[in-house]
Amino acid sequence: MSIIYRLRNIRKSYGQRTVLAIDDLAVRAGRLYTLTGANGSGKTTLLSILAFLTQPSSGELIYGGGPVRWNNASLLTPRREVTLLHQAPYLFNGSVAGNVAFGLRMRGIRGEEQHRRVEEALDLVGLAGFGQRRARELSGGEAQRVAMARALVLRPRVLLLDEPLANVDRQTSDLLEKLVVALPGQGTTVIMTTHDPEHPDRLGGELIHLVAGELAGPAPAAASPVKEGEYQKCRPLKKPAASFLTA
Amino acid sequence: MDFLIESIRTAFALIVSLDGEVVSAVVTSVSVSLWSILFASLAGVPVGVAIGVAEFPGKRWVITLLNTLMALPTVVIGLVIYGIVSRQGPLGGFGLLFTPEAMVIGQTVLALPIVANYTITSVQGADPRIIPTALTLGAGPFQSVRQLVAELRFGIMAAVIAGFGRVIAEVGVAMMLGGNIRGYTRTMTTAIAMETGKGEFALGLALGLILMSVALLANLFLNILQQR
Ligand SMILES: Nc1ncnc2c1ncn2[C@@H]1O[C@H](COP(=O)(O)OP(=O)(O)OP(=O)(O)O)[C@@H](O)[C@H]1O
Numbered sequence: 041m042s043i044i045y046r047l048r049n050i051r052k053s054y055g056q057r058t059v060l061a062i063d064d065l066a067v068r069a070g071r072l073y074t075l076t077g078a079n080g081s082g083k084t085t086l087l088s089i090l091a092f093l094t095q096p097s098s099g100e101l102i103y104g105g106g107p108v109r110w111n112n113a114s115l116l117t118p119r120r121e122v123t124l125l126h127q128a129p130y131l132f133n134g135s136v137a138g139n140v141a142f143g144l145r146m147r148g149i150r151g152e153e154q155h156r157r158v159e160e161a162l163d164l165v166g167l168a169g170f171g172q173r174r175a176r177e178l179s180g181g182e183a184q185r186v187a188m189a190r191a192l193v194l195r196p197r198v199l200l201l202d203e204p205l206a207n208v209d210r211q212t213s214d215l216l217e218k219l220v221v222a223l224p225g226q227g228t229t230v231i232m233t234t235h236d237p238e239h240p241d242r243l244g245g246e247l248i249h250l251v252a253g254e255l256a257g258p259a260p261a262a263a264s265p266v267k268e269g270e271y272q273k274c275r276p277l278k279k280p281a282a283s284f285l286t287a
Numbered sequence: 288m289d290f291l292i293e294s295i296r297t298a299f300a301l302i303v304s305l306d307g308e309v310v311s312a313v314v315t316s317v318s319v320s321l322w323s324i325l326f327a328s329l330a331g332v333p334v335g336v337a338i339g340v341a342e343f344p345g346k347r348w349v350i351t352l353l354n355t356l357m358a359l360p361t362v363v364i365g366l367v368i369y370g371i372v373s374r375q376g377p378l379g380g381f382g383l384l385f386t387p388e389a390m391v392i393g394q395t396v397l398a399l400p401i402v403a404n405y406t407i408t409s410v411q412g413a414d415p416r417i418i419p420t421a422l423t424l425g426a427g428p429f430q431s432v433r434q435l436v437a438e439l440r441f442g443i444m445a446a447v448i449a450g451f452g453r454v455i456a457e458v459g460v461a462m463m464l465g466g467n468i469r470g471y472t473r474t475m476t477t478a479i480a481m482e483t484g485k486g487e488f489a490l491g492l493a494l495g496l497i498l499m500s501v502a503l504l505a506n507l508f509l510n511i512l513q514q515r
């Protein structure tokens with residue numbers, strides 16, 4: 041199993057306050073991680089760093105075998121491989137379909153293929169037929185699912201989910217859980233935050249637990265030290281498995 | 288009292304009959320203002336977005352400067368542009384003084400800080416999740432800012448209308464750079480300011496009513512936009 045992320049002495053501070061301090065953490069490709077911790081323990085901050093949206097104050101982030109260079113030009117490619125689903129997602133003005141198609145448009149995917157993938161993704165989150173609805177007029181749970189579809193449609197290498205199951209009803213939560221659990225089998229690395237104490241056990245996968253910005257308990261890095269030789273150069277997914285969205 | 292009532296009656300007659308003098312002043316006012324706001328927006332919106340989005344040392348200063356420029360008296364702008372376009376000025380050779388073009392230049396300068404400032408305010412008040420959301424979905428830096436602008440379209444339209452409201456109602460620039468030439472550079476405001484004293488009270492009143500309607504309409508529109 042290759043390592044997709046490695047964090048070394050990562051610190052994030054706001055003013056004098058250090059909100060995240062991770063000495064060593066390795067994330068393996070194609071696995072599922074649950075990220076837990078109290079409110080304010082730094083989960084969102086960590087995901088935002090892993091999504092290359094927040095630059096750490098210090099330390100080194102290695103992604104796909106090389107250190108991340110924090111300038112817009114170098115970040116475009118990794119950002120296109122990693123998608124973050126925000127804790128309180130922002131939907132763009134316009135239709136549901138327009139939202140789900142956004143990332144595809146950015147990748148130059150248009151026309152028939154765009155349409156088909158958008159429909160598939162909406163179907164997947166149980167929102168078939170919602171395409172023409174105005175995104176701003178959706179209920180909280182529907183909006184959450186649209187945001188999920190908007191991320192899934194990209195078939196990202198890494199999917200970072202910040203409490204994707206807050207706000208949704210039991211049935212939808214079961215549906216989304218199934219989706220998420222199936223992703224690693226298709227090669228997607230998933231890191232998902234949760235406040236549900238049952239999630240880590242039920243979803244399987246590995247646990248990353250934060251206490252006041254620091255790793256606590258048997259963190260993946262400590263439990264499974266990684267030899268340098270294990271790094272693997274990241275290549276874009278050759279051909280997205282046809283079954284990716286329909287599994 | 289009779290004089291007032293009589294004048295109001297005449298004013299309405301002038302409007303209803305599409306009196307040449309009235310129509311010409313309205314057309315000049317509106318077209319000069321539209322050209323001005325077009326140029327001011329083409330420059331002011333991108334500048335405002337850039338300043339609003341970017342983090343750079345001295346940003347506060349630039350915004351303060353723009354705020355100050357917003358308060359520039361129109362006659363001062365008129366004076367400066369006059370110095371530039373009059374015969375002896377650096378652009379004197381183009382013979383722009385007392386033409387609609389000169390008015391457009393002056394009103395563009397007048398509207399630019401207004402458009403830029405309102406745009407900055409709109410960008411700074413934008414939802415902070417817009418740009419990160421666009422980025423994480425694969426937008427490049429430029430595309431993410433374009434998405435921000437799309438999300439802010441009402442705020443940016445408000446900036447443009449605020450600028451329009453200012454230029455259509457101003458008299459200093461139009462007066463000093465246009466010269467109130469009948470049928471050419473005479474606007475609603477210069478006609479009111481200059482002709483009323485020459486016994487054209489009803490004309491002034493008619494133009495005043497139209498000007499007020501235009502200004503009210505622009506403001507109404509602005510209010511609607513700001514509530515969205
Ligand atoms: N932009 C910011 N400026 C200052 N402090 C911040 C900022 N963003 C986050 N913080 C602080 O960093 C700490 C960690 O925040 P973070 O959002 O990562 O927590 P979290 O674990 O995701 O919490 P929750 O479970 O409530 O979502 C908090 O104390 C928060 O106040």
Ligand SMILES: [Mg+2]
Binds near residue numbers: 083084085127202
């Ligand atoms: Mg959080």
